[in-house]
Amino acid sequence: MKITKVEVKTVPISSPIRNAYIDFSKMTASALAVTTDVIKDGKPVVGYGFNSNGRYAPTCLLNERFIPRLLEADPKDTLTDDGSNLDPHKIHKIIMANEKPGGHGERAVAVGVIDMAIWDAVAKIEEKPLYQLLADRYGDGTVDEKVYIYAAGGYYFPDKGLKELQEEMKGYLDLGYKDVKMKVGGASIEEDVKRIEAVLDILPKGSGLMVDANGRFDLNTAIEFGERVKEYELIWYEEAGDPLDYHLQAELSKRYPHATATGENLFSLQDATNLIRYGGMNPDKDFLQFDCALSYGLVEYLRILDMLKEHGWSSRRCIPHGGHQMSLNIASGLALHGNESYPGVFEPFGGFADNYAVEDGYVKLPDVPGIGFEAKSNLYELLKTIGD
Structure with a gap:
């Protein structure tokens, strides 16, 4: 069992509104897909994630640092101990390797996008809604x-x-x-x-x-x-x-x-x-x-x-x-x-x-x-x- 592909794109979420600090007329988000080799209903399981910070997409961070770390990892290091599913906690450790303490900001959002997609895939592999899996x-x-x-x-x-x-x-x-x-x-x-x-x-x-x-x-x-x-x-x-x-x-x-x-x-x-x-x-x-x-x-x-x-x-x-x-x-x-x-x-x-x-x-x-x-x-x- 392994992750076979991770893809990301930047998409607009613009809106003609503003709050006390910013307007949203040029805002974007990153949308990401993690494809696995697990087959359900005749198709590979795909986990999806998205987000932005200050409503700007962290796509560059994803492409330059976090996605490469995930794809370069030994597949067995991304799995639960029994090898039955992806392990979000182990994956978090992999993609945060060589990151210094502090300096959160948009880095935290990029990691959150991958995390969302991993949890989506994990719940799909267990064939449960995420809320039930968490409970x-x-x-x-x-x-x-x-x-x-x-x-x-x-x-x-x-x-x-x-x-x-x-x-x-x-x-x-x-x-x-x-x-x-x-x-x-x-x-x-x-x-x-x-x-x-x-x-x-x-x-x-x-x-x-x-x-x-x-x-x-x-x-x-x-x-x-x-x-x-x-x-x-x-x-x-x-x-x-x-x-x-x-x-x-x-x-x-x-x-x-x-x-x-x-x-x-x-x-x-x-x-x-x-x-x-x-x-x-x-x-x-x-x-x-x-x-x-x-x-x-x-x-x-x-x-x-x-x-x-x-x-x-x-x-x-x-x-x-x-x-x-x-x-x-x-x-x-x-x-x-x-x-x-x-x-x-x-x-x-x-x-x-x-x-x-x-x-x-x-x-x-x-x-x-x-x-x-x-x-x-x-x-x-x-x-x-x-x-x-």
Whole structure:
């Protein structure tokens, strides 16, 4: 048993939107396919992966460093001890050979793309959905049959006013979402408060709002914004400052009385550990948004979950960034709080399986082997073109 081929291509995910820091008009992603010599249903098993960081594709890193290491490895070194399947942990070690500590950034994303494809192949070889494989290996076999998701939106579009913002959020509610998230920090505090109030005005009883500043604020502004919005009792106040500014997060946590959330731009176990050590976050109310696809993949994410447990955090306080099927599988199989969703944005990579509607803020997963890309037709059509 061995990997016979690894192919990657760069694809666009452009969109005319922006958050507090960046616009998405020229964004790209890497899409990757790992082909094995295992035959299922008359065809070789192929695992797929994708992602980008800051929404730029790490294709050069994949081609120059990580794919060659994987292909040059002795096939037996990539397998489980009994030789029955690929071993993601051994493969992680192979592709990270000769990499110095630190320096995470886009390297973490490139490794995460390969990791995703390997886990997809592993689950397909075992003929299980990834969420069930994870529950069997790392839990008691029990999965969450449906996963909580919220609709992330509220971006700054050209000529988008309060009415258009309200209509956007109403659209998410009509799709079956219960809770919604909007961007802040890309306008003045006064304007953003008006935008928040406009959204709260249209939310029905039982629905809630999160806000995301995408790291825009300095300490004083983060605290000032928190003071202005604390009366609204938001579900959470997300990434107020630079993701590595643990002092800012700690000071904000002292002053802001409700839940905060952060972690999507921390790309390693060590960075996640530093947040827990020094960020002043509360395991009883705050949320952690580490995205395995951005942070060396599921192998590293499992280490992060172990670290959190040692520090008294429940996996139920984790709700991954990303809005894709990989995170959805992890949420179901590893008992996380839920998953993000970007309705209609970053297609075809965002979103979940066809014909699985959101109901009261939850979505079910398809019973198909692997991550389930084959059950999302527009994404699978793209993935099949890798190598063309």
